[in-house]
Amino acid sequence: MGDISIPDLQMNDGNTIPALGFGTYKLNGSSGVETMVSALHAGYRLLDSAFKYENEGAVGEAVRRSGIAREKILVTSKIPGLRHRYNEALYSIEESLYRAGLDYYDFYFIHWPNPSQDLYVEAWQALIEARKRGLVRSIGCSNFLPEHIQRLIDETGVVPAVNQIELHPYFIQQEQRLWHEQHSIITQSWSPLGRDNSAMQEPEIGAIARRHGKSAAQIILRWQVQLGAVPIPKATSPARQLENISIFDFALTAEEMAVISALDRPDGRRKDQHPAYYEEY
Template structure:
């Protein structure tokens, strides 16, 4: 808990994953953040009150992220750390080696969540990779395992052919790309949906006129409105910023609630517009 400038005392709610582990619903992402800058940004996020940090091998900032975690003075059991396996490390043996390398860079004994970053369907290795993930989970070195950017087809194959159902599917998700079908499938399988690029950076989302009256009604920013929308849908969300004031702003999203008409207005913004690659073809 921490006291925000508005005088509110806020505790980030947890979601309970399908293996019984808990995960903060609001976390902090470090995509496209250089290693040294990641150390500063993660430190600022932890000081703000975030306890869930999301990185990946391909971000090349696991070392900086790990330095911030270890230097924070926060007990390891009070942190939730996610990292991800990159496409060229897929396969059973290579996935196990890649995990060891990520742990070494982070300076940790375990991660709370390990994700296959993309299905990379053309490589046809994600089922072998998932078996390696199941070993890491069984060994207790990854407290939960999941996937990222998995399509309906890829997720269904993992659920049908694997021994462990993924705890999380981290996907591109924002008001312009709401992925209703995939979110419904996640829910059906007991997989939590986690949103990357939750604010749709680069699309002009935050200046969309549909958000302005909602933000004004609550005395909040459009970014806070969008993050609140995610939370009320039940999504886990990991906004990214390197600016301390914006990091704090993105954390201050628990003192208000959107109405049903406001949620419907945001739902009407869905255009199917992607920021990132198509997971069905990206390898």
């Protein structure tokens, strides 16, 4: 079992979230279960999944096989774009629980706002109801812009605990992160290292890594944590899993943070997935 302890962050609903989690996209079947069990044994305590990943069953199996008490592991899933209508969203959450064999999810998000459908407020109302019923502990969203979140708040009075967004050195989301901070919303980062290795090849990051005796990945993940974001890296090898989690024994200087943030690009978004118009089904 891993002995690395990940700090917890307080959320606006009174619950806490680990400062770093584990992504499970494309971790399916028995090999996916083994990878997740390995991550849990390394010390990860947050598994991030989604209805769309078709691996909620594998996530639940990993929780059971890990030998770690359920209440010590936090599990996330997300409502897909086709299930935003109130009843369909509630059914999706129930089906997620049945597939995973879990009694509750710690986090449930709306995966994308899909604004042209204009149903995300209904999906949010379903999440509020699911929380009342004890199906989920904390509710949030994923890939929502400030205007989408403001509408949720205006129409329901309930502020999301978390918004999971694309965030890496080429796309630092400064304005969005500031807005989250002003509304006491935790920023969670998907694709925290970028989907390819290009950010890790940046000479500036390499120089910082050498100075600290750390890897480029560790430097980027530490940068994320010091921004106040919760990265959810994915790694299949036990060695890489341990490397990614070993970031709480050093700190970057303000100058080093600024050097990494300066890699931000106007076209830094990985794909043409702008939440203002992107549709996820």
